[in-house]
Amino acid sequence: MLGGTQFVGRAVTEAALARGWEVTVFHRGHHAPPPGVAELTGDRTAEGGLAALAAADAPDADGHTWDLVVDTWSGAPSVVRDAARLLSTRAARFTYISSRSVYDYPTPAGIAEDAPVVEGASPDAGDDQSYALAKRGGELAALDAFGDRALLARAGLILGPWENIGRLPWWLNRIARGGPVLAPGTPDADLQYIDVRDLADWVLHAAERGLHGPYNLVSRPGHTTMGGLLDACVRATGSDAELRWTAAEKILAAGVEPWTDLPVWLPPGELYDTLHQGDVSLAYAAGLRCRPAEETVADTWAWLSELGGTAPQRPDRPVVGLDPETEAKLLAD
Numbered sequence: 001m002l003g004g005t006q007f008v009g010r011a012v013t014e015a016a017l018a019r020g021w022e023v024t025v026f027h028r029g030h031h032a033p034p035p036g037v038a039e040l041t042g043d044r045t046a047e048g049g050l051a052a053l054a055a056a057d058a059p060d061a062d063g064h065t066w067d068l069v070v071d072t073w074s075g076a077p078s079v080v081r082d083a084a085r086l087l088s089t090r091a092a093r094f095t096y097i098s099s100r101s102v103y104d105y106p107t108p109a110g111i112a113e114d115a116p117v118v119e120g121a122s123p124d125a126g127d128d129q130s131y132a133l134a135k136r137g138g139e140l141a142a143l144d145a146f147g148d149r150a151l152l153a154r155a156g157l158i159l160g161p162w163e164n165i166g167r168l169p170w171w172l173n174r175i176a177r178g179g180p181v182l183a184p185g186t187p188d189a190d191l192q193y194i195d196v197r198d199l200a201d202w203v204l205h206a207a208e209r210g211l212h213g214p215y216n217l218v219s220r221p222g223h224t225t226m227g228g229l230l231d232a233c234v235r236a237t238g239s240d241a242e243l244r245w246t247a248a249e250k251i252l253a254a255g256v257e258p259w260t261d262l263p264v265w266l267p268p269g270e271l272y273d274t275l276h277q278g279d280v281s282l283a284y285a286a287g288l289r290c291r292p293a294e295e296t297v298a299d300t301w302a303w304l305s306e307l308g309g310t311a312p313q314r315p316d317r318p319v320v321g322l323d324p325e326t327e328a329k330l331l332a333d
Contacts, residue, residue, distance in 0.1 A: 001013050001016070001023060001024065001025045001026070001037075001069075001070050002026050002027075002044070002069065002070065002071040002072070002073065002083060003025075003026075003027055003071070003072050003073070004023070004025035004026075004027055004033050004034075004037070005025065005027050005030070005031035005032065005033045006031055006162060006164055006312065006314075007158075007162045007163055007164045007165075007196060008072045008097055008155075008158060008196055008199065008200070009070070009072045010033075010034065010162050011160070011161075011162060011196040011197050011199065011200040012070050012072075012199075012200040012203060012204070013025060013033060013034050013037060014034055014197075014200070015197065015200035015201050015203075015204055016200075016204055017034060017036050017037070019204065021204075022038070023036070023037045023038070024037065024038040024039070024040060024056075024066065025037045025038070025039055025040070026039075026040040026041070026042065026052065026053055027039070027040075027041060028041065028042070028043050028044075029041045040052040040053060040056070044073075044079050044082070044083060045075075045076070045079055050082060050083060050086055053083070053086055053087065053090075054086060056090065062092070063089060063090070064090060064091060064092050065090045065091065066087075066090065066091045066092070067091070067092045067093065067207070068091065068092065068093045068094075068095065068204075068207045069083075069084075069087050069091045069093070069094045069095070070094075070095045070097065070203060071083065071084070071094070071095070071096050071097065071138075071142070072097040073096075073138060074099075074131065074134060074135060074138070075127050075134060075316075076125060076126045076127040076129070076134065076137075077121070077122065077123050077124070077125045077129070077133075077134055077136075077137025077138045077140065077141050078123065078124055078125060078126060078137075078141075080096065080123070080137070080138040080141040080142060081123040081124065081141035081144070081145070084141050084142050084144070084145035084146060085144075085145045087145070088145040088146055092149065093146070093149045093150075093151070093207055093210070093212075094142050094145065094146040094149060094150045094151070095150070095151040095152075095153060095203055095206070095207060096138055096139060096141075096142040096150065096151070096152055096153065097153050097155060097199075097203070098135050098136075098138060098139050098152050098153060098154045098155070098214075099131070099132075099135045099154060099155055099156075100154045100155070100156050100216060100218070100274070100275070100278060101131055101132040101135055102117045102118055102121075102132055102135050102136040102139060102154060103115050103116065103117055103118070103274070104116040104117060104118055104119070105118075105132075105270075105274065106270040106271075106273075106274065107270070107273065107274040107278075108273060109273040109277035109278075110277060110278070110279050111278055111279055112216070112279040112281070112282065113154070113213070113214045113215065113216055113282060117136055118132045118133055118136050120133060121133045121134075121136035121137040121139075121140060122137050122140065123137050123138075123140040123141035123144055124137075125137045139152050139214075148212045148213075149212060150212055150213075151203075151206055151207065151211055151212050151213070151215070152213065152214040152215065153199070153202075153203055153206075153215055153217045154214055154215060154216050154217060155194060155199055155217045155218060156192055156193060156194060156216070156217070156218030156219075156275060156278065157191075157192065157193035157194070157218065157264065157275060158193065158194055158195075158196050158199060159193050159194070159195060159196065159264075159296055159300065160195040160196035160197055160296050160299065160300055161196070161197075161299050161300050161302075161303035162196065162303070162312075163196070163300065163311060164311065164312040164313060164314045164317075165314060165317055165320070166263065166311055166313060166317075166319060166320045166321065167263035167264050167320055168263070168264070168296075168297070168300050169300070169304050169311035170263050170320055170321040171229070171230065171233050171263060171264070172233050172236070172237060172297070172300065172301050172304055173304070173309055174321070174322075175230065175233040175234055175237055175239050175241045176237040176239050176241075176309075177239075177241075178239045178240045178241050179240070179241065179242065180241075180242050180244050180331050181230075181241045181242065181243050181244065181327075182244060182246055182251075182262075182322065182327045182330055182331055183226070183227075183230055183243040183244055183245045183246065184226070184245075184246060184248065184251055184258070184262045184265040184267075185226060185245070185246075185247070185248045185251075185265060185267060186226070186227075186245060187225060187226055187227025187228075187230075187231075187243075187245055188225050188226075188227060189225055189226045189227075189265075189268075189272075189276075190221045190222040190225055190276055190277070191222075191223065191224050191225060191226060191228075191229060191264065191276055191293075192218050192219055192220070192221045192222075192223060192275065192276040192277065192278060192280075193218060193219055193223070193264070194217060194218045194219055194290060195290065195291055195295075195296045197291075198219075198288070198289065198290050198291060199217055201289075202217065202283065202286075202287060202288045202289075203217075205287050206286060206287075209286070209287075211286060215282055215283045215286065216278050216279065216280045216282065216283055217280070217283050217288065218278060218280055218283075219280070219290040220280055220284070220290070221276060221277050221278070223290055223293065224292075224293035226264070226265060227243075227245075228293055229264065229293055229297065230243055231243070232293050232294045232296075232297040232298070233297055233301075235294070235297075235298075236294075236297045236298045236300075236301040237301055244331060246330060246331075248267035248268070250330065250333070251267075251330065252267065254326065254329070254330055256322065256326060256330070258271075259271075260318060260320050261320070261321065261322045261323075261326075262322055263320045263321065
C-alpha cells in the first residue's frame, strides 16, 4: 500500500488486514498506519525517496515481492510513474485509485468507462496539473508500467469514516448543533457516492479476480437522496435540527458555492449530471456492493465523536462548509 495511513489508503489497508492478508505500508511517516502492517518509509517526491522499496526482496518464483500494489496519489503523475516503474517487476498487479474527473467535461448523464477522457495528460507531468490531468496522468503511468495488470478505479464522491476532506463531517457537526439548518435544493435530488469501505472491499475483490482497465466506482444514481442523507445525519446525531429546504436559485443568488460551501450538494445542471448520474453497471456486474446511507452516516458520526468532533483535514484541500452568518441570513430572508 502506497500511503495507507489516511482515508482511502487506510480503508484499503484495514480491509486487507481484515482478510488476513500480509500488508506492507510505504509512507512518509507523518501518520501512524493501522497496527499489524509491515512499514517502509520514504518520501516519493524526494530524490532517493523510493530507496526502501528498491531494497525490498523479491522472494517468490516470479520475482514478486507483492501480489498487489494500491496507489491513491493525486498529485504529480511523475510520482506515480516512478513508483510504478520500480514496482513493475516486484508486484503482480497495480491498482490506481483514480477519479471520474478524468472524463472530458462537460460529461453527460449516464456515461460509462468508454467516454472520452481529458486531453493533454502525461505520466511525466509535474505538480502543476489540474486535478483531472493529474489523475489521468497517473492512470497513464500505471498503464505504461503494468499494462493489462493495472486496474483503474475511477472513484466518484467518497464518504465514510477517516474522511479528511470534511464533507460529511461538516454536515454532521452542523446538524448536531441543532436549530434551523439550511438544506439546499430539493430533498428528492439523487446522490451518487461510495462509502470508502465499499471502495476498499471492491478493489481487493477485483485484484483477487485479476480485473484490469477502468471501472467507474461509485454507487448507483439515487442510492440515496440529499434528503435521505441529511435525515440520516439528524437521526445519527440525535439532533433537534429542523431542515429548511431552500431553492437552489436563492442559494446561488446569495453567492454560495455548491460542493464547497454546501458539501455534496450540486444544483441541477452539467456538473450534477457528471457527479451524480454516471453509469456504474460495469462495477456492479463485477461485484460492487454499496451499504445503506444510514450506515455510512452513523459510522462516520461514531468515528467523528471519538475524535471530539474535529475531523482530520488534508492540507492540500480547502476547508469546506457554509459560514454561520451566511446561513443565518439565508434562513431569515
